[in-house]
Amino acid sequence: ESIIASPEVVHYVCKRFGIHMSKKLGQNFLIKRGVVDEIVHAADLNAGEPVLEIGPGIGTLTQGLAQSGADVTAIELDRRLLEVLDTTLAAYDNVRIIHGDVLKLDVPDIMNHKQFKVVANLPYYITTPIIMSLLESRLPIERMVMMVQREVALRMVAKPGTKDYGALSVAVQYYTEPDIVMDVPPKAFLPAPSVTSAVIRCVLRKEPPVDVVDEKLFFRVVKAGFEQRRKTFSNTMKTTGLSKEEIEMILEKANIDGQRRGETFSLQEFADVANAWHSIK
Ligand code: SAM
Numbered sequence: 001e002s003i004i005a006s007p008e009v010v011h012y013v014c015k016r017f018g019i020h021m022s023k024k025l026g027q028n029f030l031i032k033r034g035v036v037d038e039i040v041h042a043a044d045l046n047a048g049e050p051v052l053e054i055g056p057g058i059g060t061l062t063q064g065l066a067q068s069g070a071d072v073t074a075i076e077l078d079r080r081l082l083e084v085l086d087t088t089l090a091a092y093d094n095v096r097i098i099h100g101d102v103l104k105l106d107v108p109d110i111m112n113h114k115q116f117k118v119v120a121n122l123p124y125y126i127t128t129p130i131i132m133s134l135l136e137s138r139l140p141i142e143r144m145v146m147m148v149q150r151e152v153a154l155r156m157v158a159k160p161g162t163k164d165y166g167a168l169s170v171a172v173q174y175y176t177e178p179d180i181v182m183d184v185p186p187k188a189f190l191p192a193p194s195v196t197s198a199v200i201r202c203v204l205r206k207e208p209p210v211d212v213v214d215e216k217l218f219f220r221v222v223k224a225g226f227e228q229r230r231k232t233f234s235n236t237m238k239t240t241g242l243s244k245e246e247i248e249m250i251l252e253k254a255n256i257d258g259q260r261r262g263e264t265f266s267l268q269e270f271a272d273v274a275n276a277w278h279s280i281k
Contacts, residue, residue, distance in 0.1 A: 004060045004088055005033040010190050013058050017084045021191060025078055026123025028189040029057050030147075035188050035199075036064040042145045042181045042201045043119045045070040050111055054102045054120035054130060057081060059088035061121055066092040070117075073110060075102045103129060108139055115140040121147040124193070128152070128168060135175045143203045145181070153180050153198035161264045170222045170267060174209065176202035210271040218274040225262025225270060233265070234258030242277075250276045 004010060010031050014021070021027040030036055039061060045051060047069030056062040056074035058081060065072045072095040076085065082099055089095045098110060103126065118141055122130060127148050134141060148156075151164075156172045157180060158164035172178050181199040186192035212218045220240055228236045233256070237247045251258045253276035256269060265273075 004058060004063055005030060005036045007031045007190060010058065010060070013084060013088065014190075017080075017087075019058070019080060019084065022078065024125075026055075026125045027057060027078070028121075028124075028191060028193045030060045030121055030188060031190045032184075032188040035182075035184055036061055038182055039119060039121075039145055039147070039199055040064040040068055042199060043068075043070075043117055043143070045117065050114055050116035052107070052111060052116050052118050054118065055123050056085060056097065057121070058084045061119070062089055062095060063092070065119060066095050069094065072096065073098060075100060075105060075110070077101050103133060107134075107137070111139070113140075115142055117142050118144040118146070120144075124149055131156075131168075132171060135171060141204050143201060144176070145199065145201045147184065147197050147199050149193075150183055150196040150198040153200045156200055156202070160266050165263055167222050167226045170270060171219070172202060174218075174267060176204050178202045210267045211275070212271050213275050213278045217278055218271060221274045221277065222270050225265055227262075229261070229263060231261070232259050233262045236262055237273075246280070249280060253279065 004013065010029050021029065043051065045065065045068040049070045051065055051070045051072050053062055053065060053072060053074040056076050062072060062074050066089065074095065075098045076082065077100065079099060082097065085097050098105065118134060134144065155164045155166060155168050156178050158169040179201055181201050184197040184199060186194070186196065224237050224240045225233060227239045234247055234251065247258065250273060254272040256273060
């Protein structure tokens with residue numbers, strides 16, 4: 001039984017420990033049992049399986065994860081919450097709390113270099129840096145199930161040519177297969193955030209969906225493609241430092257019309273450009 005996930009208990013716990021939620025640290029605690037259950041379900045956890053929770057807060061979601069029998073490691077930055085977590089998670093011997101900043105800690109080391117899953121109700125002020133650093137680190141992650149702002153979830157699943165499509169869409173779709181599990185209204189949190197949230201599940205791919213010879217080059221092209229959204233792709237490619245002639249040669253080789261805008265390019269087209277660039281180097 002999850003015991004914290006209700007408005008009354010979250011109020012009680014915060015009052016008892018004198019916790020004032022910090023806006024700066026993105027502290028919006030879940031108060032709906034149903035949402036905790038959906039997140040745990042989407043994580044598809046097995047007993048003994050390593051799972052990393054980012055930002056356990058007062059332990060609401062952590063309890064749900066612990067009850068699945070998974071081997072839970074939770075990283076929390078706010079020192080004040082450590083004694084709260086000691087109490088709310090006292091009944092579970094399969095939870096380990098680590099104090100620190102998830103962006104600064106040595107995550108592979110903490111997870112013993114084994115495959116793991118990530119589950120989190122993310123602090124919204126650093127959503128994108130956390131997701132990008134997890135993806136780029138190439139850690140052996142099986143999936144990530146995360147609460148994010150709905151607007152960010154839409155960017156992660158966006159298709160070429162839509163207003164939400166950007167560098168985040170390409171990176172997420174290159175490394176994972178993302179899908180939105182559910183929308184979550186502000187009233188599922190205490191305090192209620194100003195925006196609607198969503199739970200997104202990103203299952204890591206075993207193989208990239210397109211052939212890329214040089215990933216660094218691929219992501220440079222993607223970055224350039226979205227750098228100046230109003231410009232043609234030929235023009236915005238100049239931000240990479242290539243000359244006009246080199247860009248023309250690359251586009252011809254890739255068989256791409258440089259008058260198009262980068263935001264209409266599929267992953268395959270970005271890969272074609274990057275591979276053409278690689279071949280003339
Ligand atoms: N998991 C809890 C829940 O669902 O109720 C709390 C989620 S709250 C949105 C985000 C949590 O992340 C807060 O507890 C906050 O203190 C923590 N946090 C913020 N920045 C962090 C960081 N850089 N590293 C680790 N935790 C962080």
